[in-house]
Every structure is written in structure tokens, then in C-alpha cells.
Amino acid sequence: MRKLIMIFVVFVVSSIFSTTSGEAAVAPVTQHIAFQDQLLDFSEIKVINEDTKVPLEEIAAHLDIPFEIEKGITYIRKNGIEISYIETSQLTSKNGVALDWTPIVKVNGKIFISVEYIASEIGYKVKSFEKHKTQRIYKEDWTYMSHENFEIYLNIILNKKQPSPAKSKANVYLTFDDGPNKFTAINNSILKKYNAKATFFFLGNHMKKNASIINTVVKDGHYIGTHSMTHDKSKVYLSSESFINEMMEGKKLIKKMTGKDTKLVRTPYGSKPHLTTAMKDELVTNGFKLWDWDVDSNDWKYTEKEVNKIIQNVQVGVEKAYKSGDQDIIILLHDRSQTTKALPQIIEWLQKEGYTLKTYEPDHHIVQNFLRDTTL
Numbered sequence: 001m002r003k004l005i006m007i008f009v010v011f012v013v014s015s016i017f018s019t020t021s022g023e024a025a026v027a028p029v030t031q032h033i034a035f036q037d038q039l040l041d042f043s044e045i046k047v048i049n050e051d052t053k054v055p056l057e058e059i060a061a062h063l064d065i066p067f068e069i070e071k072g073i074t075y076i077r078k079n080g081i082e083i084s085y086i087e088t089s090q091l092t093s094k095n096g097v098a099l100d101w102t103p104i105v106k107v108n109g110k111i112f113i114s115v116e117y118i119a120s121e122i123g124y125k126v127k128s129f130e131k132h133k134t135q136r137i138y139k140e141d142w143t144y145m146s147h148e149n150f151e152i153y154l155n156i157i158l159n160k161k162q163p164s165p166a167k168s169k170a171n172v173y174l175t176f177d178d179g180p181n182k183f184t185a186i187n188n189s190i191l192k193k194y195n196a197k198a199t200f201f202f203l204g205n206h207m208k209k210n211a212s213i214i215n216t217v218v219k220d221g222h223y224i225g226t227h228s229m230t231h232d233k234s235k236v237y238l239s240s241e242s243f244i245n246e247m248m249e250g251k252k253l254i255k256k257m258t259g260k261d262t263k264l265v266r267t268p269y270g271s272k273p274h275l276t277t278a279m280k281d282e283l284v285t286n287g288f289k290l291w292d293w294d295v296d297s298n299d300w301k302y303t304e305k306e307v308n309k310i311i312q313n314v315q316v317g318v319e320k321a322y323k324s325g326d327q328d329i330i331i332l333l334h335d336r337s338q339t340t341k342a343l344p345q346i347i348e349w350l351q352k353e354g355y356t357l358k359t360y361e362p363d364h365h366i367v368q369n370f371l372r373d374t375t376l
């Protein structure tokens, strides 16, 4: 039986690769091409003689490669090099010297070019992710996600998982810093739409003008912690006295405006390296708990046109934390316009993946601080 199968397999494989008219052998495989941190869209990706090729005009648009076709010859000119392809002879040349292989081919009237070839010729690197059949084009001196994180990202978006696992994978705590402001109201309404709970760390100096937003947040069941009064590094961290005053004032204002006792703080810019031992001791003495975060969305860095980056940071960070065994994952976000744009997709993804979105529960405090201090 095994022999029969083998013969069959050989037959099928050889039919795929057979070349009847001297045309290139085309293997039908689902391939993906990425550029920096994003997957690129191509109408067709072909593996021809074990080399991944894409339509020239499409990759030219993605990578900004000028090309022109004159009398059956395709010219690519960039960075002082000239690559030419002659259709009749199917010959590719670089700076007038013919190559001994075919990085460029014409299939069904369309010109395809080798991804690896064109990327490296114009100064990019290419990393192959075998498991995900992905070639990633990148430039080392541009900022990009590490290959390790990018592989996690590929796993997330290329492995279509079963919808809504019955059992929760882990708890996720969305936390929003720097409000209240008009984006707090938007974030709150998005959370409501998805029946999701979150935690807000408000700035005392922004609270006074935003009473109605604060009331809505409280009414909808989210926890409010303090993020200091001023957020001003030079004031908050000036001394342990100024530090604890900022936190105590924030706490008092929350009590005054919402009637709620809060004990949770997120210190501006995170506890490390700003918090001194004396400041930490003041927090403990005054009954505070402190939350840093497990996953930084880095949302503040991006514009409204880059919301995909925010979503990607959350997805990769959460998957990493979950795989490391974390059952309570805290995500840092801000009340900003770009975050409101990213939030629906973030929540949809978390819920689809089976995470439970929770607000801070003071009776079940979870220790999460960069100081690894269990008294906080």
C-alpha cells in the first residue's frame, strides 16, 4: 500500500513540476510576503523553481521601485543599478551582465520577479519564516518588530482559530491612563458596546472639568485609580513628600467626585526607575497598591493612521504573556484618539481569542509592578 501511495505522490508532484513547453515550473503553495511589520497584499504569489515570485508592478508599488517597459525590455533602475529583462530571450541582466538564473519571468502575460532578488538588490534583507511560508522584507536601520515577535504575530493572523473557546484563556485588564478627556468618553462607550470592563487611571488636574464623563465611567462599572495630579515628572518625583501628596490628593478627589474609595495608583511613566524606596514605603503606609503593566501598546507613539501597530503590539504582547503562563494580563493604553480607533479591534480580538476582560478588583488584588514588590 505504501508503495502505491508513493508512486501516486511522485506522479502528482511530477505533474505539478513538469515543464512541457520550457515554461517555468509553478508550485501552487500559499505564500505570504511581509514588509517590515505588515503582510503585503498581492494578487498572486508564485513559487517558481523554489523561488518566490510576485508581480513586478505590485512589489514595485509596495517598495517604491521605479520600472519601465520599452520594446519588450523591462528596466528597473534604482540606487545606481539597472536590471533589465528581455522577454524574447527571457534573460535578466544586471548592469549589462546577463545572470545565469531567472529572477524575472513572464507567466500568462504578467511579469513576475523574485522577492529575494529584488529586495536584496535594492538594499533590503529578507528573512524566511518556513513554518508560516512567509518571506519578510526588512531594513535593519528602520524600526521593526523583532523576528521572534513577528513570528508570534504571523501565528496570530495566519492561524485561524476556532471561534470563542468555551473556557476563558486568561483575564485581561485594559487600563487607560491620562484621562479624563473626550476620548475617555469614547473609550467608555466602546467598552459598553462590547460589554467589556476596564480600569482608568485619571489625572487629578483633568478631573475637575470632566465630572460628567467620570460619572459615566463609574456608572458603567469601571474602576478608577489615580495617576497623580499633575503628571509632571519634575513635580511628582521631586521628593517622597511631593510624590505621596500627588497620590493622596488624587485619591481624595476621586472620593469627592465619585464617592468611591480607591487604593490603586499607576505612577506617571511607570514605577521604574522613578520610584524611590521612600516613595514606595509611603504608598504602603497609606494603603495604596500599584499597577504597572504586562503589555505596552505604545499607543502614544502612533498616529490615527497607524492603529494597526497598536493592535499588533497588543496581540503579540498578550500572546507572549499568555504563553509564558500569565493568567492576569494588564495592558497599558491611553485616552487618546488613536487608541479609540484601535480599541474596537483590540476588544474583538481579545474576546474572539477567549480572553475575559475585567476591571480591577480591590478585594482580589493582583501584584504587578516592575519593582517585583509583593507589598504593592
Ligand SMILES: [Zn+2]
Binding pocket: 177, 178, 227, 231, 268, 269
Ligand atoms: Zn501617563
